[in-house]
Amino acid sequence: MSSLENLLGKLRQAVGTDQVLTALEDLIPYSFDGTAALRQMPGCVVFAQTTDQVAAVLKLANETKTPVVTRGTGTGLSGGSLPIPDSIVLCTAKMDRVLEVDQKNLTLLAEAGTTTQAVADAAGAVNLFYPPDPGSMKISTIGGNVAENSGGLRGLKYGVTRNYVMGMEAVLPQGEVMWLGNKCVKDVAGFSLKDLFVGSEGTLGVITRVLLKLIPKPAAKRTMLATYNRMDQAAETISAIIAAQIIPCTLEFLDRTTIGCVEDYVHIGLPLDCEALLLMETDGHPAVVAEEAERMVKICREHGCREVRIAKDEDEANQLASARRTAFSALARVGPTTILEDATVPRSELAPMIRFIQSVAVNYKLRIGTFGHMGDGNLHPTFLTDERNHAEMERVEKAMKEIFSEALRLGGTITGEHGVGVAKKRFLPQALGETSIRVMRELRRALDPNGILNPGKMFD
Amino acid sequence: MSASHSFLKDLDYSVVQQCMHCGLCLPTCPTYTATHLERNSPRGRISLVRAIADGRLDVARPFGEEMYFCLGCLACMSACPAGVNYADIFEHARAEAEASGVLKSPKRNFIRWLTVKWLFMDLRRLRLLARMIRLYQWLGLQTLLRSSGVLRLLPERLRGLEAMTPTIPPKFSAELIAPVTPAIGPKRYRVAMLVGCAQDIIFSEINRDTVEVLARNGCEVVTPPNQCCCGSLHAHNGEWALAQKLARQTIDQFPPSEFDAIISNAGGCGSHLKHYAKLLADDPAYIERAHQWDAKLKDVHEWLIQIGIRPVPADHAPPQVVTYHESCHLSHGQKITAQPRQLLQAIPNLTLVELPESNWCCGSAGIYNITQPEMANKLLERKMRNIKSTGAVIVANGNSGCLLQLINGARLHNVPVRVTHPVTLLAEAYRRADQKKGSVL
Ligand SMILES: Cc1cc2nc3c(=O)[nH]c(=O)nc-3n(C[C@H](O)[C@H](O)[C@H](O)COP(=O)(O)OP(=O)(O)OC[C@H]3O[C@@H](n4cnc5c(N)ncnc54)[C@H](O)[C@@H]3O)c2cc1C
Numbered sequence: 001m002s003s004l005e006n007l008l009g010k011l012r013q014a015v016g017t018d019q020v021l022t023a024l025e026d027l028i029p030y031s032f033d034g035t036a037a038l039r040q041m042p043g044c045v046v047f048a049q050t051t052d053q054v055a056a057v058l059k060l061a062n063e064t065k066t067p068v069v070t071r072g073t074g075t076g077l078s079g080g081s082l083p084i085p086d087s088i089v090l091c092t093a094k095m096d097r098v099l100e101v102d103q104k105n106l107t108l109l110a111e112a113g114t115t116t117q118a119v120a121d122a123a124g125a126v127n128l129f130y131p132p133d134p135g136s137m138k139i140s141t142i143g144g145n146v147a148e149n150s151g152g153l154r155g156l157k158y159g160v161t162r163n164y165v166m167g168m169e170a171v172l173p174q175g176e177v178m179w180l181g182n183k184c185v186k187d188v189a190g191f192s193l194k195d196l197f198v199g200s201e202g203t204l205g206v207i208t209r210v211l212l213k214l215i216p217k218p219a220a221k222r223t224m225l226a227t228y229n230r231m232d233q234a235a236e237t238i239s240a241i242i243a244a245q246i247i248p249c250t251l252e253f254l255d256r257t258t259i260g261c262v263e264d265y266v267h268i269g270l271p272l273d274c275e276a277l278l279l280m281e282t283d284g285h286p287a288v289v290a291e292e293a294e295r296m297v298k299i300c301r302e303h304g305c306r307e308v309r310i311a312k313d314e315d316e317a318n319q320l321a322s323a324r325r326t327a328f329s330a331l332a333r334v335g336p337t338t339i340l341e342d343a344t345v346p347r348s349e350l351a352p353m354i355r356f357i358q359s360v361a362v363n364y365k366l367r368i369g370t371f372g373h374m375g376d377g378n379l380h381p382t383f384l385t386d387e388r389n390h391a392e393m394e395r396v397e398k399a400m401k402e403i404f405s406e407a408l409r410l411g412g413t414i415t416g417e418h419g420v421g422v423a424k425k426r427f428l429p430q431a432l433g434e435t436s437i438r439v440m441r442e443l444r445r446a447l448d449p450n451g452i453l454n455p456g457k458m459f460d
Numbered sequence: 461m462s463a464s465h466s467f468l469k470d471l472d473y474s475v476v477q478q479c480m481h482c483g484l485c486l487p488t489c490p491t492y493t494a495t496h497l498e499r500n501s502p503r504g505r506i507s508l509v510r511a512i513a514d515g516r517l518d519v520a521r522p523f524g525e526e527m528y529f530c531l532g533c534l535a536c537m538s539a540c541p542a543g544v545n546y547a548d549i550f551e552h553a554r555a556e557a558e559a560s561g562v563l564k565s566p567k568r569n570f571i572r573w574l575t576v577k578w579l580f581m582d583l584r585r586l587r588l589l590a591r592m593i594r595l596y597q598w599l600g601l602q603t604l605l606r607s608s609g610v611l612r613l614l615p616e617r618l619r620g621l622e623a624m625t626p627t628i629p630p631k632f633s634a635e636l637i638a639p640v641t642p643a644i645g646p647k648r649y650r651v652a653m654l655v656g657c658a659q660d661i662i663f664s665e666i667n668r669d670t671v672e673v674l675a676r677n678g679c680e681v682v683t684p685p686n687q688c689c690c691g692s693l694h695a696h697n698g699e700w701a702l703a704q705k706l707a708r709q710t711i712d713q714f715p716p717s718e719f720d721a722i723i724s725n726a727g728g729c730g731s732h733l734k735h736y737a738k739l740l741a742d743d744p745a746y747i748e749r750a751h752q753w754d755a756k757l758k759d760v761h762e763w764l765i766q767i768g769i770r771p772v773p774a775d776h777a778p779p780q781v782v783t784y785h786e787s788c789h790l791s792h793g794q795k796i797t798a799q800p801r802q803l804l805q806a807i808p809n810l811t812l813v814e815l816p817e818s819n820w821c822c823g824s825a826g827i828y829n830i831t832q833p834e835m836a837n838k839l840l841e842r843k844m845r846n847i848k849s850t851g852a853v854i855v856a857n858g859n860s861g862c863l864l865q866l867i868n869g870a871r872l873h874n875v876p877v878r879v880t881h882p883v884t885l886l887a888e889a890y891r892r893a894d895q896k897k898g899s900v901l
């Protein structure tokens with residue numbers, strides 16, 4: 001603590017007295033991120049407002065070997081911005097300007113603390129489109145999105161954050177500032193270091209600016225909702241749609257538990273006895289969209305759907321989409337503690353994986369609602385529990401372990417979009433193998449020799 | 461504060477635990493948006509409350525101040541996916557801050573005693589004060605003082621208050637409204653109408669219009685004089701015992717079994733009035749009536765849409781462009797958003813233009829504009845900018861606190877709009893139609 005005490009004065013000089021917080025009432029609100037049941041007090045919270053300030057803070061921390069936890073807005077679901085004892089929490093939330101929208105090159109340059117929503121709005125204002133839409137986009141930062149390589153509902157057709165990162169400005173622990181990437185669509189000069197920083201979870205450097213790719217806005221969209229008596233029918237529908245060479249922008253799924261919770265919450269007349277619900281959207285040229293929608297409805301019927309509804313107008317589209325949009329809220333209301341996981345499998349293994357999760361719920365007497373992105377195999381088994389019930393939390397832990405093992409066995413991964421942080425750290429060796437972990441460890445040491453950036457996160 | 465009674469330790473822990481710290485409430489919170497500090501956000505405030513309940517944090521001045529920096533606008537509740545009852549947390553936290561005495565200072569104690577504990581506990585006192593202000597305004601003293609520059613000698617805070625003093629109309633509600641107003645046409649319902657405390661004095665004409673509109677829609681309206689304050693001010697300012705006392709008095713004055721509905725036309729009061737059962741949960745003598753009360757308490761817009769508004773005949777009045785500002789406690793607290801708009805759209809020749817950020821707090825927030833003028837003024841400025849952008853000539857709003865704030869805002873920021881209650885616009889439309897027919901009422 002004493003080293004931190006000495007440091008505080010210098011930090012205040014670097015960023016301004018009122019940009020360094022140390023009072024208990026100021027720190028408690030930074031002692032967690034969006035992850036359930038994790039809490040740790042930091043030593044102080046520092047707001048940087050310029051790249052130079054970030055560099056000055058990192059330099060001071062590096063000289064004193066003080067851990068730095070970079071934080072956007074703390075919506076992460078794996079404990080990535082959970083503080084480390086006596087650490088500096090370096091918060092980017094005040095670096096929130098969109099610096100440039102380049103309509104000739106279709107790019108957008110923003111400071112790291114800009115919210116995802118502000119990025120999407122700035123693109124939308126000139127009729128362009130930034131597709132990644134994590135459920136937290138109203139408040140998550142673009143820096144956090146890049147550091148977690150966040151996904152969203154449009155992964156199948158439009159990809160994830162990585163597919164839109166053309167460049168970035170990042171600061172290394174020694175305080176050096178570097179630019180990675182540029183506005184060129186093609187660039188093979190040297191290693192693609194920007195790609196190393198995508199998904200680096202605050203362990204390699206602090207991202208201060210992000211250069212993003214934008215695309216033209218699709219002109220039309222059609223929304224459909226189908227219900228099924230059996231899970232397999234829904235899974236087969238998905239496979240058939242893709243085999244028919246249709247790439248919908250949305251292919252979302254709810255299981256029976258989730259359907260029940262949604263209906264309880266919003267009362268939109270969903271059948272409670274069906275096993276699966278699919279929300280599907282196709283977008284693009286109006287003529288193509290109309291034709292694809294028709295073919296999708298036909299495929300749904302051929303695969304035994306109970307009912308399929310196609311929205312006539314935007315109002316109805318919104319109403320149908322609300323079934324999926326409210327899934328997380330509807331589940332979160334049920335129990336005091338909601339643990340949202342993101343085990344992911346190849347699309348072809350979705351049905352067995354969902355069945356497996358359901359059997360785990362029965363075996364461990366747990367309530368697990370599963371929803372997720374059917375199109376890209378990314379599932380969200382959601383545990384509805386109570387962190388004060390220790391016996392139940394132990395069962396949750398065991399159930400999770402089984403789910404991750406099964407996902408790996410089916411050729412999948414332990415996390416599709418939320419990252420490793422501390423929550424998935426113990427599962428990482430099993431997922432990647434010793435060699436990968438060793439290479440990552442060496443890379444990390446090369447960039448951060450003193451180990452000040454988010455130490456203890458992802459792997460040791 | 462003795463460990464024996466802590467409001468926060470009494471608060472059901474699952475209420476704070478329900479917050480999963482997802483942060484989705486942050487962009488809707490006016491104080492967080494202004495400072496970007498987690499402490500000033502719903503998620504941050506809940507974490508402080510939880511830390512106190514856990515014994516990780518002592519109740520001290522910074523906590524008390526934080527809970528009074530919060531507007532209590534409840535925008536966070538509308539945004540929250542997990543259904544966290546922030547209103548409950550907020551009231552308990554302020555009660556804790558008061559009970560612990562961490563905010564005590566002679567000046568604050570005096571102001572609180574004067575307002576919360578004296579003026580608003582017996583509305584005869586408030587009416588007397590209002591008569592004095594009215595006299596001050598009638599005699600031309602206000603104009604004289606304002607133009608003379610003498611007011612500049614007052615400390616800034618007092619000067620601000622002087623500028624906010626509302627114009628007191630010549631008559632209070634009881635002088636405009638009979639204790640019982642018969643239904644016009646066949647009687648369909650018997651309702652009680654709460655005139656409110658500030659509303660009664662400053663917006664007595666809105667009360668009269670409310671009664672008139674209810675009567676025109678088949679309601680017999682009971683409006684006894686000398687009603688008491690509903691206690692919302694007290695509950696929001698950490699005075700639970702006083703709030704309970706006023707709730708009992710109000711229920712006594714309006715036995716719920718005698719009415720089909722009890723009508724409130726002020727969003728802020730209504731939001732509190734609908735939760736008497738919670739307030740009186742430990743009072744066996746009242747709890748049953750309190751439940752009945754909660755079920756019958758209706759906001760006037762909610763009630764009129766529920767029973768169906770008698771159509772207003774088309775008239776040739778010049779078209780009115782109206783925009784609607786949502787009171788926080790009507791939209792976030794009571795989730796009444798569609799009905800006021802439907803009511804406005806029932807008026808012939810009225811064009812409703814949506815107000816950008818219509819459900820964003822105007823800074824009135826009870827007495828927030830008096831206790832936190834800086835933040836309140838920022839919000840007011842933002843609101844007036846949005847109102848200006850609509851080009852509307854009338855701003856409609858369903859809560860007396862907001863109406864006052866908007867009237868001041870229009871004057872301060874030179875926005876030439878008329879500020880009024882949706883029900884008043886409806887009453888005027890009925891009257892115009894009558895005039896055309898040549899009949900009176
Ligand atoms: C309700 C809800 C819904 C969600 N939905 C989705 C979803 O659909 N898809 C999805 O992928 N995720 C989702 N998430 C997870 C989360 O929102 C994302 O991981 C998001 O990208 C985190 O952004 P943040 O600004 O909150 O980052 P934080 O949580 O503050 O930080 C996350 C990680 O990034 C690092 N970091 C942050 N900023 C920087 C920077 N400038 N430079 C270097 N490192 C940095 C931190 O150190 C940490 O390791 C959801 C979360 C919630 C609460």
Ligand code: SF4
Pocket residue numbers: 488489490491492500501502505529530531532533534535536537546
């Ligand atoms: S009540 Fe309003 S000011 Fe207070 S935390 Fe909620 S949104 Fe913020």
Ligand code: SF4
Pocket residue numbers: 478479480481482483484485486502503506536539540541542543544
């Ligand atoms: S939105 Fe609700 S659950 Fe999420 S942080 Fe805010 S209060 Fe907590």
